Amino acid sequence: AGVRSGWAIMSNGKDAHTKDNPSKGSLKESLDDCMEALDLFLNNRFRESMERLKPRVNESMYHALIYATVLEMQAMMTFEQDDISNAAATMKRAQEVCQRSVCPLLEVMEQLHAEACFAECQLQRASLTFLQDENMVSFIKGGIKVRNSYLIYKELHSYIQSKDSLVGPSHLHLEGGVAFGIGAFNLTLSMFPARILKVLEFAGFSGDKVYYIYSSSIFTFSSFSLYIFITVPPLYLVQTSSCMLRFRTKLCMYVMAVCLFEDGCKAQQEWKQFHHMCYWELLWCFTYKQLWKMAYFYADLLTKESRWSQAMYVYMKAACLSMLSKDESRPFGEDEVELFRQVPTLKQKIAGKSPPTEKFAIRKARRYRASSPVKLPVPVLEMMYMWNGFTMIRKCPELTDAMMQTLLEAERTLAAAPGNDYSVDDYCVIQLLKGLCLQNQGRLHAAEECFNNVEKKIRYDHYLVPNALLELSLLCIDQNRRDEAIKLLHKAKTNYKDYSMESRTQFRVHAALAKLKVSPTEQEEMTRM
Template identity: 30%
Template sequence: MNGYNNNLCDYTEEQLHAELCYAELIMIRAILCLLSDETLTGKIGGLLRIRSCFSIYSGLYRFLKENEDNRNNSLLWQEFEAGVCFGFGLFNLLLASIPAKLAIFLQLAGLNGDKCSKFDGTLRSPFASFSILFYQLVVVAFIGVERIDLGLCERIFTKLNGKYSKGAIILFLRARYRLLNEGHIDESVQLYWRSIRSQSEYKQFHHICHWELAMTNIFLLHWTRAAWHTNKLYEESKWSKSIYAYLLAVCIEADKTGDMSKNREAVRILMSKVPENRIRIAGKSIPMEKFCEKRALRWLQMNNNKEDSGEPRKLFLPQFELIYLCSGFGLLNNYCCPWIVRLLLEFIDKEWEEFNKGATKSNNCVKAEQLLWLFLRAICLGKMGEFHESFGIFQKIIRSFSESPALRYGQYGYLFPCAHLELALILDEINPSELKKVVLLEKALAYKGYGLETRTRLRIHSAMNKLEECRKYGKS
């Protein structure tokens, strides 16, 4: 039985429900395939299953809309309706968050759509609840252009905690919630560890928790612990050894404990492995790996000068640059962790003072690093609610790029569109009705040819969607 060639009007309620169950099984199999099989063939197989699943859900949803007048109130029909709305709504929610540039490729595969509804107390409600929690606590935090609905998350957790309190997924989501809600970082770390220990079959889920723990420890400046979790990823995960090698190297370099000469040699070995471990999919490089390779090669170039017998040279704030580009600052949303942000701000300022000692002010490279320092400083101030000070710094960054166009094509060229985006988000906090936000986002969108462009465009697209929705609902 499948949703392609059969006339659904001829199906009994039991057959319709069987079709829905078939779609759900394909979805679960596709998710497991994408999580567990890290080969290109596995990813393609998973995407094809998702396409098949979406086609079935689309057919079932059309059938529902066409037969609204003939619906009955039987329990089986309610379960069927809830399952279809959940599946179709989930697909459309995710598709609505993807920029048009990427959506074109999904549309070629047969995936397109908008957004949908919910049903409480049905068989699918736990799965729907997990999906909403994942969207709020992971996707919204990752994109970082809107507030997480913590009240909704709290209500869902209250319903789920009784039955699923010891499950790996809910423990992971609760860990994120505790950190995002009130900054309970110690409790969050404990929950991540409980999630890891709750199952041993899917190591890939362990890796997600180790990534989160690495980010958390970097925020706390616990470099040894951050390096331990990153090393775990480097040794076990097949996703991107290039990125893990780079992150591990910069964490070890920041660690002032232990044998410094051994640490420096470990950093050198890891930096040399970053280019070696790069992978290509259909001949294309992963943008984040390409970024890490450029930074690693720069470190090697700075430290391979045999005539230089002085102190080892370091990249400037590479950990927090990478965290920003991986949307790690989304963990500090909702202004819940001011003490952590203050700690980061002090560290960033101290690193700039050390870096700036003896630097030639006319050096364009130093000027670029100053812009990175200002950018990260403005991000931290925004996370603390110091919007006006953050606003002024972002304006200064944009002016600097405008006055020195050569900086736009340098290693920190991505800061120019990102500063426009962050400035628009700050304006939204200061004055939600300010029309200048749209101009800033359009300027950010018009800028092209910089590193990690697709990732930034995803956030710009989401910010523009948010403004469009606010305009629409504000008028109605």
Template identity: 40%
Template sequence: MDLQTSIDETGIALKLFLNNKFSDAKERMEPHSLKSMYPALGYSTILYLQAVMTFDMNDIESAIKIIKRSVAVCNTYRRKTTVMGSFRKTLTRVSYNDLTEDEIHAELCYAECLLLRALLTFIQDENLISFVKGGLKIRECYKIYKECNKILKSRKWTDEQHRIHFESGVKMGVGAFNLMISLLPGKVMKLLEFVGFSGNKQLGLAELENGSKMTTSLRGPLCSIVLVAYHTVVTYVLGLGDGDIELASEVLKSCLVKYPKGALFLFFAGRIQEVKGNIDEAVSKFEESIDSQSEWRQFHHLCFWELMWCHCFKSDWLLAMKYAEKLCHESRWSKATYTYQKASFLLMCDDQSEDTKAHVTYLYGAVPNLKQKIAGKSLPFEKFAVGKTLRYTEQNDYLTLPAFELIYVWNGFNIIGQKMHLIDPILTIIEQTINEIQTNKDKYLYFYDDYSLALLLKGVCLFHRKQYFQANQCFTEVISYEKNIKHDFYLVPYAIVEMARICLNQDEIAETKALLEKTKKNYKGYQLESRLHFRIHAIKLQIHSRDDTTSQPCTPSTENLPSFDNST
């Protein structure tokens, strides 16, 4: 199969995939994946997506086997360099015009396959060697993208369509790498910069946006997916909910014109409505996404997760619990998390009969046995959930506002805060709980933990109501109880960062920086620490964006990819 046919066939398979015809796409790619680079890449990508969605070890091992084979297929098309050739290359300027179009596209496909292989390495095995292997593959992939970027700029192109396909691939790789690395907290960034990585958020977003506009290219739709996912999901899960929703809506609109029933695009349409606070409209879109296909149940799980939160935001605890139950039965990602959520939502229901209480106790009791390890590490939230279930038992079967605590740690208040009709009922329940705790202080085994949690949640609600003075009072009181808190040590550093957000909104930049530094310097080893570091990093990015002299998270290179020093 020649290069153009290879690209065309993969393009057809991509359209099938985005139109929910997953098996058809897979079957179209499989016969050619043994010998042709683009079908090999396409087939590997489908198996990769299937593996990460099911989290089934058989699927993961099968995907790794196919991706290894695809890496070998792509490698056969790459320019073979001898030892002497490599030596001459370091002494003379490389002429990229000497490379054939097959060879340059092979570099790009090789990098993409290598990245898929590396990402699966992280979840395949639990030992440190797997992490080292995965890291080395990503490092090699990063170097190849840099080289591809040089090819794009330096080469004289004879086929314009081949250049467009190549350019969209470079933009996707460069954009995704820069964006991904720029999101990481400072401590991780320093380590990555030491081994040659750096990330530039603005550059990453610009590259992906330009790539998404290349509508005739093979990777144009993929650039759109990454860009929309960043603005509608990543910024809300890891940051402050400061994604560009208008841009995401515009990019998604053109995708829905081409793929009106595409399950993934309907999911993002629901997500856009959700982050705007239009919960009923979001529910409708997520249900439409579920109804659009039944071939890959894994896509349904994405919608179940969002539907669970949508009903949670509306304080419809019974429906939220039912979606957590669906996930618990069908998804392999984290049964401990789903079970803890299910119990916490059930605990908030008005019906607190003896049967309901017994079922809640049973569910919380099951959580510790469901905890798992991924890549040798326990999931931070699972450890958090196990700690809470032990508290539930120790406190004679009660927890304080567990569902609202879940909304907070999963950054849901950034969504609820968009609409006062969502935040006000929650604030009322929190204030009633605070009065209950104060009135019956002696009944609470860990009074300061429970009272501080309720105060933190009240402060967050007041922050989103723009009642900054009252919110600040809540956070200050939480901090004052630092020495009295026995278990929930995360409350104090989180309260300090919430105070920093108030300062940021009032343009008190020096005070914002001081509070962030205080949090990083004085607090270590508390629950959900890494989540808070992502929020701290997101605040710092906002500070940088307000200052023209430090508008970038790191120094941009003269090329479209940060420099990579081979000597490290």
């Protein structure tokens, strides 16, 4: 692992390339050609882009890497085993091309580029390893690849910052690639809670916090959306890209976003999987506007076309239908109770684990197994909380006001119904979501009261108490009540375990403590209190 062979030929920081080296000029030519292929891809001309890359995949590291990356993107979107296997084999060949490029016959700058490309291949092969097999051997192999990739990026970054660093015509490409690689690792590491970070540091990982515009709303992204964002270079250069249209929309208010997402679908028809990303966002756009049948429509499209999370899509279909009144007609004659009952049968595993959101949906759907099921009060809004939706509508008071009316109606319905095993849990769900709406409205005292109303006598939805403590701590932060916020965060962090979406809550707690700049010493003092 690490930056290996070619560095030995450097002498006093000077380039060891000679005029007889047959590779002279090939690096610049490869980069220029790959940039043109990338432009074709980002302008939705996918087939032309691949045809441009393919002839040189066995000789040029950048052609090999980008060609393999596109195939991996396709595999991650289709989730088909044949596509995953093809991408894995192509990425392995790309790594071999990179390895051949690290040799004493080539100039130092090209060797450095080869190391960076090798590190990227290692990282992408690791992700495919996790998808291909679910056994422990695969996890270990994938983990080793991730660690090797990190160490290479780390050494390249140290070299680039040193006084011996070479500067040539392709240096900006190298510097950008390495900075992006090490920055992505650092950002990821900075978001881990301390207990996980200790294990990672033992394995050789370390990192400083790095922020970018998307990090503040990271949990509104699907994992694949984030993957696209971190693997595709400057998308802002290509305004008509179907990828770009989606990410531009993230910067707009959701009430104004529908047209842009629809444009994202119209921009190209070759890769339908990009449409699925837009369908997912359109589902939430219409959820925020409480247009339940339109939200259902996009959830239904996803169940028909996407393999990513059938359990989640069917749950959202059922949840949208359950928000309709009894008298309203159901699209396609579907019944929400039957849909909820299907959810547990649709769970999947990725890297040997069921996605946390699917586990959450399955737990919520369990109450519908009974012959006389107890209706969930506001399942769409509850799932919306899990995807950070109340933060997304904070700047849209009309949407928050409409949400509050829906929650008040649900509260009245619950109060008028006979008590049952789920009554306390349902009351606490409504209180948590009401608190979020009140906080958005600036009614902080009322919001605090709602968060405090979340009881500890919950029977099923144990995630509610630590999340109520978290939201109350964030409210305290907004009011400069630092000490109180730290106590609440510590309580949420240490007193509750093994609840739904625990990792998500722990990440948010960790981020809040970091925002308050709570030192390890302070945290230890809290532990003793």
